[in-house]
Amino acid sequence: MSKDVKALKHEGSSLQSAIAGATAGLVSRFCIAPLDVLKIRLQLQIHSLADPLKHQGRIRPSYKGTVGTLKQILREEGVRALWKGNVPAEGLYLSYSSIQFLSYKTLSDFIKPENLPFPCPESGTTFMTGATAGVIATTSTYPLDLLRTRFAAQGQERVYSGLMAGIRQIHQSEGPKGFFRGLTAANVQIVPYMGLFFMLYETFKPLLNSIWLPLDWAGSADGTAGTLATVIGKTVVYPLDTVRKRLQVQGPNRSRFSHKNIPEYTGILETIKTILRREGFRGMYRGLPVALLKAAPASAATIWTYERTMSLLLKVEKSGDHEV
Template identity: 35%
Template sequence: MVGYDPDSECASLTTVDIATAGSASGFVTRAMISPFDVLKIRFQLQIETFSARNPQAKYHGLWQAVCKIFQEERLPAFWKGHVPAQLLSVTYGAVQFVSFEFLTKLVHQGTSYDARGFTVQFFCGGLSACAATVAVQPLDTLRTRLAAQGEPKIYRNFRHAVACVYQQEGLLSFYKGLSPTLIAIVPYAGFQFSFYSLLKKLYDWIVPSEEMKTGNIKNFVCGSCAGVLSKTLTYPFDLFKKRLQVAGFEQARAAFGQVRTYSGLVDCAQQIARDEGARGFFKGLSPSLLKAAFATGFTFFWYEIFCSFLRAVKYPNGPKKQEG
């Protein structure tokens, strides 16, 4: 069970256990979904309309983009930026789940609200994601730039990217795109956790088979659906973030088509609306939804598996429940 529940197996786990489960979940999930992330970033940064009839558009469809990237950059390109992405996922998973479990426990013990309620899960999920986002934003910026660059590369590797960004653009450049990220992350993560909890209850009501109810398949299915719903509702802010993160990095984007510079979040939104239309706010939605489905589904899936594994190792004779 994600979130504090005195009747849950995970109630017996320590903060270190929860951080370990969150980190391990992030690590495994990131390795599996990295190609979707690269595709999503490439689509989000393309100014030109996605159409085979537009000769200036480098990418105009999912399959065409996969073939194009493979042809020009080979298979490793789908894992560009993987080192900072893994550091991001491990750190984010640890901070988010530790914060979420702490906040839901605080609500359970200090208020009359049900810690498993939709509203509580929403706000605790949003706040925990804010803490995790601030912790990993520099890694997210580096990951975006490494995944966005073509050939020849501007940054040779992760260390070179850190040095170049710091020397050429300053320390604050690592936090580019933080404003739209924080604006979007509260509803996005809030919906993830609250929809996940709600969908698990709905799943138990719809699915008659007891085996299907207790298996890990439920965690993956409900997590995937929660990820798709959350991403669809908050997607434009993710696009704003990616556009702002590559500011000052335009030379590496020259081979991909037009580039834009933005003075901030509002200017970014206005330019996209003016130059790309309403559909511009949802560029890259298809690979993003695929990524969200797998990423969120596997994140909850692996987190609950690792929690159960750690509990079984620590308490082979049964769960040690905490007083609530």
Template identity: 35%
Template sequence: MERKQPTDGGNGNHSKAYSIFLQVKAPMAGGISGFFTRALTQPLDCIKVRHQLQLEPIKKNIGAKYTSTLQTLVLMFQEEGIRGLWKGHVPGQILSITFGFGQFAAYDQFNRQSRKIKFFNEHSDMRHTVGGGFAGAFGMTIATPFDVVRTRFIAQDHGRGYQSIFDAFATILKSEGPKGFFRGLIPSITAIAPNAAIQFGTYNFLLEHYMKLKNEDKVSRHVILLAGTFSGTLAKTCIYPLDLTKKRLQIQEFHDNRTTFGQNIKTTGMLDCLRKTFAKEGFTGLYKGLAPAVIKSGMMSGFYFFFYEEIITAINKRL
């Protein structure tokens, strides 16, 4: 959202430090909001990933292990306990904080600099959309190693695989080299750039037009939450096949630690993965795990923007 930046009241002694703080408050708020959001939505993320990695259809009476969102939740709890629903939470938290910090740092800078360009200054919708896409790509690039580790923690069988996040990083580096940390980076960026573009563009479009309609200069908390939820749901639905592809690429070379829920797909890259998924599982295979994904994405986006706005507002009141 657009905001009028608070001033330092003309206190020149603190102007430099104050200016630096203004530059970091957006990414700081993004990182903190990412932390709270991840803590609330991790179980849905675990369910989504399990569905994405199961080649068999998410249906009953065909021998598949996971058949629905609720059934997966109950089964994971029965087999792995409450901790199983938060598998990969530590790397997931680092991912969310890193991604949130990087995304809002890039978004804030793009938003500031692009105002100097006449087109973007006159078309705020395009500024938010393009800025969101650029910010999402930047945030995902620096956060991908943690995404790979998080996905593998969720995918691995109970009692097998990595013992800790440090073990995961050491093992990947030793067995796969640095490139192992960036498996799925191309589909990640291909997915996150339009996802963030749609998310930021839709969110700001809804809030700006709501304020114009109501002739107000601010919006209430529930409107922020609803706008964020809708924008996240729409964005995830549009790019979902690429998210599924990313997850399947991230578990390549990890098949020995994942044997209890279905087959493993072997693929050489993004296009090959999409082709094989479509050939073996059909069009619906590209949308496996969509239900928990859109629920999680809608909640995550809603809480993400809600916490971000609350944190920024609290910071501004104290400046």
């Protein structure tokens, strides 16, 4: 493993990893909040763009592309709608990034080729470490993810009057299980995604650090490596992200969200079969362009901020040691 790769895994304490991860999550969320709303609206849309009234009658026009969706939301709901679900989303990104990087750093000390009972290349241990960290972070923060999706899916009609009201309403009408709708799909998605992300990131970063890049002073190798890893990983697992979003809005208020005709799904396989039957293979990739548009700056901001924050924390710690 190169010196640069070791740095991400082993520099800093667990507390410093948690602080740097939390900071990275907040900055990342701030950068991509409106794009997240656009992506969720497109993922929940079951209309075919070629025939928007094909399956469910004249309920509402379909969103037509990223720009068309943006214009329609602004026209019907106003600019504040682009930040629907931002409060639980900020909590999600804050806690998810913190837990993710903390778990990754902690697990990397134990999941090593020499500690495994079977032969495994270092890229394989990186995959396992990233995937396990992703499952831990996803499961721990999933209720916030579900709340983010439901608030972003609200159209002109307010399904929940506020965050606490939404929590109470979900608990009363759906029980504790209501906060974990789609969790299985989320974890099935996150295992290959996070494994691929960290494996690709740690492959690209030393390669990019070895060549000259514009804005090298700004840490562009870190951001570029994170962007490439995210785009590849996100494209591979995107159908499962669509399944997760469809399952997250199930329940007694399904017909009150922005799309009034979301079908009833009961599991991962049924959701996949229904989407393929009604919408075709393209239906699994609704919103992918805006997802990639969102994922690239989000990943770059996350990795860049994480490593810059960690560097700052280490400098502060070092200066404190010198004063003592």
